[in-house]
Amino acid sequence: MQKHSVLLKEKLCEGCTNCVKKCPTKAIRVHQGKATIKEELCIDCAECIRTCAYHAKYSRTNTFLELADYDYPVILIPPSFYGQFDGIKPEEIHRALYKIGFKEVRDVAVAAEALSWKTKTYLKDNPGMFISSSCPVVVRMIKILYPELLGHLLKLKAPVEIMAESIKTELREKGLAEEDTALFFITPCPAKNTTIFNPMGIEKSFLDKSIAVDLVYQEILKVLDEEVNSNDDKELITNSTHSDAIDRDKITPIPYKGFSWGQSEGELSLLDDDLSKRTLSVSGIHNVKDLLEELSRNNVKGIKYFELAACNQGCVGGVFNVANPYQAKHNILKLLDEGKNMIEQDFSKYNYDLTKDLKAIQIDRLDSNMEKAMKKLIQLEKEIDLLPGLDCAACGAPDCKTLAEDIVNGRGKRSDCIFVLRQQVEDLADKMSELAHALPPVMRNRK
Numbered sequence: 001m002q003k004h005s006v007l008l009k010e011k012l013c014e015g016c017t018n019c020v021k022k023c024p025t026k027a028i029r030v031h032q033g034k035a036t037i038k039e040e041l042c043i044d045c046a047e048c049i050r051t052c053a054y055h056a057k058y059s060r061t062n063t064f065l066e067l068a069d070y071d072y073p074v075i076l077i078p079p080s081f082y083g084q085f086d087g088i089k090p091e092e093i094h095r096a097l098y099k100i101g102f103k104e105v106r107d108v109a110v111a112a113e114a115l116s117w118k119t120k121t122y123l124k125d126n127p128g129m130f131i132s133s134s135c136p137v138v139v140r141m142i143k144i145l146y147p148e149l150l151g152h153l154l155k156l157k158a159p160v161e162i163m164a165e166s167i168k169t170e171l172r173e174k175g176l177a178e179e180d181t182a183l184f185f186i187t188p189c190p191a192k193n194t195t196i197f198n199p200m201g202i203e204k205s206f207l208d209k210s211i212a213v214d215l216v217y218q219e220i221l222k223v224l225d226e227e228v229n230s231n232d233d234k235e236l237i238t239n240s241t242h243s244d245a246i247d248r249d250k251i252t253p254i255p256y257k258g259f260s261w262g263q264s265e266g267e268l269s270l271l272d273d274d275l276s277k278r279t280l281s282v283s284g285i286h287n288v289k290d291l292l293e294e295l296s297r298n299n300v301k302g303i304k305y306f307e308l309a310a311c312n313q314g315c316v317g318g319v320f321n322v323a324n325p326y327q328a329k330h331n332i333l334k335l336l337d338e339g340k341n342m343i344e345q346d347f348s349k350y351n352y353d354l355t356k357d358l359k360a361i362q363i364d365r366l367d368s369n370m371e372k373a374m375k376k377l378i379q380l381e382k383e384i385d386l387l388p389g390l391d392c393a394a395c396g397a398p399d400c401k402t403l404a405e406d407i408v409n410g411r412g413k414r415s416d417c418i419f420v421l422r423q424q425v426e427d428l429a430d431k432m433s434e435l436a437h438a439l440p441p442v443m444r445n446r447k
């Protein structure tokens with residue numbers, strides 16, 4: 001069963017080790033010039049995709065081809081998606097998606113607004129410090145590397161799942177058969193694609209498919225370009241305030257406030273003012289890891305709520321996006337001015353709570369058997385002492401300690417370290433030179 005969305009094309013890998021150094025969970029090794037990913041450690045953060053100059057790491061999602069398999073396909077737009085466009089209004093994006101063939105176009109930001117309300121209540125009712133559970137990469141990282149922080153994760157679903165469940169209920173109430181409908185999500189990142197087939201905190205995802213932002217973006221531009229070419233009045237396309245082409249009945253109210261969730265600090269901006277001095281937003285997987293490290297040592301005090309996003313500047317930094325995260329963030333901030341209030345809706349209609357515990361993912365770095373693990377620990381310390389401690393990754397492991405672990409586990413050898421190898425070669429050369437000059441006793445001259 002597929003567990004991740006970040007994949008490897010081995011034949012493109014040049015064995016450069018750049019990805020090895022960037023992977024936050026030390027999931028990558030290079031052996032014999034080719035990278036491999038340790039599935040159990042991968043959190044789908046996509047750092048390796050960003051880093052690989054040879055495009056050996058990649059991710060794929062569903063495509064528009066699958067649209068034809070359903071009578072009633074619905075598409076869910078994440079808040080960050082609007083940041084990809086400059087000067088194209090949300091209504092036009094909705095309209096283009098209807099033209100592409102979706103029967104309903106829905107905004108995840110609607111549920112994000114509701115979740116902001118729920119989070120405020122949750123934080124008021126529960127003492128202690130909490131971490132947003134909306135970024136799946138962050139949740140997976142905590143499960144693997146910082147299980148001691150699991151109790152601090154907000155036990156609420158991500159906005160997309162809240163929205164998806166609510167839409168599924170609506171479709172059922174409309175009398176549509178389950179097999180005729182499908183919920184497609186426009187995903188900014190591989191990790192959100194993974195949550196569809198490998199969910200966390202719920203039994204099953206209510207989403208059925210996902211399509212990467214870049215694919216949807218291109219398709220929307222195609223539709224809008226065709227309209228421009230077939231219409232003399234280009235203003236009609238770019239200025240939708242007087243666009244007759246929009247079927248206004250179909251387009252749901254635009255949740256501008258909820259769009260703020262698409263970029264860093266956006267989730268926090270919708271919380272109460274009295275919380276504002278006790279919240280912190282951190283984005284970028286290495287910054288998030290640094291913070292979690294400090295939190296696990298109890299070194300950060302006075303903060304009630306953390307908004308953490310694996311990608312730089314939040315979901316606008318997802319690897320499937322087209323616009324750079326700074327431009328996309330700016331585009332979203334501009335859109336926020338369009339809506340003064342949250343849209344009117346009944347917040348109590350959603351199911352917010354996670355239905356399963358978020359459990360630690362146990363990785364036995366040495367051995368699951370305690371006795372063997374203790375023996376390996378002693379061996380590990382010896383191996384660490386024998387390696388130079390330069391953490392250069394030239395051995396194909398991210399640092400000397402990890403190579404030592406691989407050696408102890410029979411997956412590496414000391415001579416994988418180029419410095420150890422060089423020393424071994426020098427020692428061998430000295431020995432050979434010594435041997436070359438050595439004469440057997442019978443041949444030695446007497447003085």
Ligand code: SF4
Pocket residue numbers: 006022023024025026027028037041042043044045046047048049
């Ligand atoms: S996606 Fe992230 S965790 Fe997975 S192998 Fe790549 S860098 Fe490592």
Ligand code: SF4
Pocket residue numbers: 045134135136137138188189190191192309310311314315316317318319
């Ligand atoms: S911050 Fe990045 S990894 Fe996390 S959910 Fe958003 S796009 Fe995905």
